[in-house]
Amino acid sequence: MECRFIKCHGSGNDFPLVDGRTLALSDDDWARLARALADRAGPVGGDGLLALTAGDAQAAFGMRMFNSDGSEAETCLNGLRCVARAGFEALGIDRAVARLKTSHAAVAAAAPLAPSVYTIEEVAGPAALDLARWPLTGAGTQLVDAPLEALGTDRLFTAVAMPNPHLVAFVDRIDEAELTGLGQRCETAPDWLPNRANVSFVEVRDPATLFVRTFERGVGLTDSCGSAMAASTYAACLTGRIAFGEAVTVLNRGGLVRASAAADAMVTLYGNATWEWEGVVTVDLAHCRAGDLRVLRRHDAEIAAWAQVADAAR
Known part of the structure; x- marks a missing residue:
């Protein structure tokens, strides 16, 4: 064809x-x-x-x-x-x-x-925290800034569906080898995570700037993932790292978007x-x-x- x-x-x-x-x-x-x-x-x-x-x-x-x-x-x-x-x-x-x-x-x-730069505003959500919908088993009903024992790491994760599943960890410095290892573990679709998940490491550069690096389900380590940037923005608000309703710049290897997360779990992105x-x-x-x-x-x-x-x- x-x-x-x-x-x-x-x-x-x-x-x-x-x-x-x-x-x-x-x-x-x-x-x-x-x-x-x-x-x-x-x-x-x-x-x-x-x-x-x-x-x-x-x-x-x-x-x-x-x-x-x-x-x-x-x-x-x-x-x-x-x-x-x-x-x-x-x-x-x-x-x-x-x-x-x-x-x-x-x-x-x-x-x-x-x-x-042709720019689109998109409003997606609501972001969801119910792990039964993924499903992700063995971690309770929600995971917010808490360890995920099955991943075999001490990192703290927040699990957000946007509506695709994301595991977001806030780190001082992004270690791509570590991120890739965790992403590959999810990519094997273990019994506790049968539909796999996207895994992101996020640096909070300042109160209005995030940097996100993502191992994307079905793709691998990618320069940018829009739903990961949305999930990371919501997770940052949920855990008190940035404020709900505040506009932030979300940087990635491919460029940036502007984002804000509302208290009703809707996330707005402005991007190219x-x-x-x-x-x-x-x-x-x-x-x-x-x-x-x-x-x-x-x-x-x-x-x-x-x-x-x-x-x-x-």
């Missing part, structure tokens, strides 16, 4: 994005398409695959997000901004409710974070939705392989505008 897509990113979290409204694929085929297009050794590459899908009675459009291993995520807030931009352009609107796998989120075009290039690629679904690629258009001005933001964030 031939597949047209936009290569895009939200805060450095990069994806091929396809218009799923025109594709009649089974769930298995979507997983195969994700593995083919997101393969870093292939012609496209990405942290996963995004699909703009049809709306419903509550939503103008929907989003599906598949990790690079083909598993489908409940949400991806960096990806949602990209899908929202595609939906706005397709439908000629600038705000909407978007349908996710297990929830809905409000999205709207927003004032640029920086010159020439950057187009990098558009292309058409042949895909062998049977073998999960992408082949011949044609680049149709490049968005060099957008790439340059975001590079200035990312360089300043670093």
Whole structure:
């Protein structure tokens, strides 16, 4: 099959994005398409695959997000901004409710974070603390700034569903080897965590600045994870490290977002939705392989505008 897509990113979290409204694929085929297009050794590459899908009675459009291993995520807030931009352009609107796998989120075009940076406001949640919904067993009903014995570490974690599951630890300094080890332990889907989880280490740089590094379920160590930044912001408020309702800058390896968490557990993110290039690629679904690629258009001005933001964030 031939597949047209936009290569895009939200805060450095990069994806091929396809218009799923025109594709009649089974769930298995979507997983195969994700593995083919997101393969870093292939012609496209990405942290996963995004699909703009049809709306419903509550939503103008929907989003599906598949990790690079083909598993489908409940949400991806960096990806949602990209899908929202595609939906706005397709439908000629600038705000909407978007349908996710297990929830809905409000999205709207927003004032640029920086010159020439297309910016989306997204409101997601409520963040949930009920461990039975993950499920995560053996840690009680909630885990807030407490050890998780099954992980085999003395680190204190806060468990937040956004609605995908996140384990957030606040650290003085991020040790990527330690983070990767803990993430890989969750990635094995042990009996106590059968659906796996995202694991984040978070530095509180000052009362208005967080730095987040995430081992993402189904992806691995990633430069950025939007739902992890939302979960980390909420966890920081919940544990008294920052104040509910206060705007904070959340830094990551890919750049930044602006965020705030409300006492009702809703989290607002302001971040980029950057187009990098558009292309058409042949895909062998049977073998999960992408082949011949044609680049149709490049968005060099957008790439340059975001590079200035990312360089300043670093």
